[in-house]
Amino acid sequence: MKILGIESSCDETAAAVVEDGRKVLSNVIASQVEEHKIYGGVVPEIASRRHTEAICSVVEKALSDADCTINDIDAIAVTYAPGLIGALLVGVNYAKGLSYSTGIPLVPVHHLRGHIAANYISDEALKPPFVSLVVSGGHSHIINVKDYTDFEIIGRTRDDAAGEAMDKAARTVGLPYPGGVNLDKVSVNGDENKYKFPVPKVADSKYDFSFSGLKTFAVNLVHNASQKGETVKAADLGASFIKAVTDLLVSHTMEAVKDFGAEKIVLAGGVSANSRLRRIMEEKCKSKGIKLYKPELKYCGDNAAMIASQGYYEFTAGKKADLTLNAVASMPITEL
Ligand code: KG4
Ligand code: ZN
Numbered sequence: 642m643k644i645l646g647i648e649s650s651c652d653e654t655a656a657a658v659v660e661d662g663r664k665v666l667s668n669v670i671a672s673q674v675e676e677h678k679i680y681g682g683v684v685p686e687i688a689s690r691r692h693t694e695a696i697c698s699v700v701e702k703a704l705s706d707a708d709c710t711i712n713d714i715d716a717i718a719v720t721y722a723p724g725l726i727g728a729l730l731v732g733v734n735y736a737k738g739l740s741y742s743t744g745i746p747l748v749p750v751h752h753l754r755g756h757i758a759a760n761y762i763s764d765e766a767l768k769p770p771f772v773s774l775v776v777s778g779g780h781s782h783i784i785n786v787k788d789y790t791d792f793e794i795i796g797r798t799r800d801d802a803a804g805e806a807m808d809k810a811a812r813t814v815g816l817p818y819p820g821g822v823n824l825d826k827v828s829v830n831g832d833e834n835k836y837k838f839p840v841p842k843v844a845d846s847k848y849d850f851s852f853s854g855l856k857t858f859a860v861n862l863v864h865n866a867s868q869k870g871e872t873v874k875a876a877d878l879g880a881s882f883i884k885a886v887t888d889l890l891v892s893h894t895m896e897a898v899k900d901f902g903a904e905k906i907v908l909a910g911g912v913s914a915n916s917r918l919r920r921i922m923e924e925k926c927k928s929k930g931i932k933l934y935k936p937e938l939k940y941c942g943d944n945a946a947m948i949a950s951q952g953y954y955e956f957t958a959g960k961k962a963d964l965t966l967n968a969v970a971s972m973p974i975t976e977l
Pocket of ligand 2: 752756777778910911942943
């Protein structure tokens, strides 16, 4: 079964064709990063306009790269939540138009479910149940994935998302957008023990995260140093910050895995590209005899192959939308 996936929730216009949820036949991404860079972050109005300009050619290229036409497609899967509302609407309305004009079924896909599904592409043997750490620019969750379409939230951030915190720390040390990946790069040679960050605790949950205090700590470090005429090395601050964030992500996930009796951990979302997170999680899992799954780097960030993959499982579970489908800016992963 061939699924056409469409993704436009943030600043990538993407389309892909995936067979039976696992085999990527094409994966096209038109990134807007260069344009948003000058503003230091994504400008929603610009994002919507660029999606509108790119969507037709991106979908056409996804079909031609997969060596097929729209008539070979069994279902159209589209990200409908969560994300920037104007950006989501472009993909949703394009998918609705395509479904209406061709009679091909329309399947709504939750963006974070898609991030988890990136792992079904990277490892054909992976099957639920497992515990997933989903860390993106807008969300940080520990999820109990009971089945392909059955999710339970174990833990979540109470304030900033992990990716958002990475982006803010990057800006503090003068690195350009996209912050997280640049912070990762400069930190590789930094001293991660140079600055001792506090360990944030959330009062009534051992699984929930809080990252805003770490961000404030980084900002204060830089300000205090500059008042004394000193400079903070981006590599050292970055490495220490990444250590603080990733240690928290790893320890809470390991706690959840122990309590829920899981045997597999699945990393997902843009921050799952972080080199220290991947390395430390691998070490921890090895020592505990837990199998770790990580998306290939090209499927960590936003893409439509992951949406087509999850779309396959949603469609085979009976999920379909009609032309009343709307985009939703905020929606829990558990919503049906
Ligand atoms: O999943 P994603 O591509 O988009 C959203 O759904 O939000 O995640 C983007 C986030 C950004 O905050 C970005 O800085 C972060 O993922 N990110 C990283 C790395 N690559 C991307 N954070 C840390 N290290 C990286 N290598
Ligand atoms: Zn994403």
